[in-house]
Amino acid sequence: MNLLGRWRIVEMPDYTDDYPDMVEPAYILFDDHGSGEFAFGCVTGQIFGGGDTDAVAFQWSGSDEMDEVCGDGWAQLQPNGSLEGQICFHGGDEANFIARREPSSTAC
Numbered sequence: 001m002n003l004l005g006r007w008r009i010v011e012m013p014d015y016t017d018d019y020p021d022m023v024e025p026a027y028i029l030f031d032d033h034g035s036g037e038f039a040f041g042c043v044t045g046q047i048f049g050g051g052d053t054d055a056v057a058f059q060w061s062g063s064d065e066m067d068e069v070c071g072d073g074w075a076q077l078q079p080n081g082s083l084e085g086q087i088c089f090h091g092g093d094e095a096n097f098i099a100r101r102e103p104s105s106t107a108c
Contacts, residue, residue: 002052003075004030007083007099009040014096028075028085028099030056038087040095043069045087060087075099 009026012019019041020026026040028047036047038060045062055076062069071092075085083099 002054003050003056003077003083004032004052006102006104008102009038009097009099011098012040012095014094015041020097026097027102028083028097030075040087040097043087043095045069047073064089 006027006029009020009028012026022041024039028036028038030036030047030050032052034048034050036050036058038045038047042065043062045060047058047060049058050056055074057072057074059072060070069089069092071087071089073085073087075083078084081101083101085097085099087095087097089095
């Protein structure tokens with residue numbers, strides 16, 4: 001199994017329960033071109049450096065409430081089929097997450 005596809009972020013323990021889905025349902029997506037995207041709260045980002053393995057480190061750039069932001073992150077498949085990871089802001093916060101593969105998304 002690999003982490004390619006769209007994952008619904010179901011937990012972000014460092015934020016209030018309603019923050020991740022503030023604008024749209026929180027998600028992270030890895031495609032088979034080594035890139036992807038994510039959205040949670042008021043944050044959106046484009047991922048660079050994904051892959052078709054069960055763990056990945058990546059760089060990202062995007063926006064947080066219309067301000068340009070960037071950083072890095074990682075994601076790793078867990079034995080129970082969930083995806084755990086962290087989205088880190090350059091010089092700032094770290095956003096831990098747990099995600100589940102969306103039913104309509106299969107590994108590419």
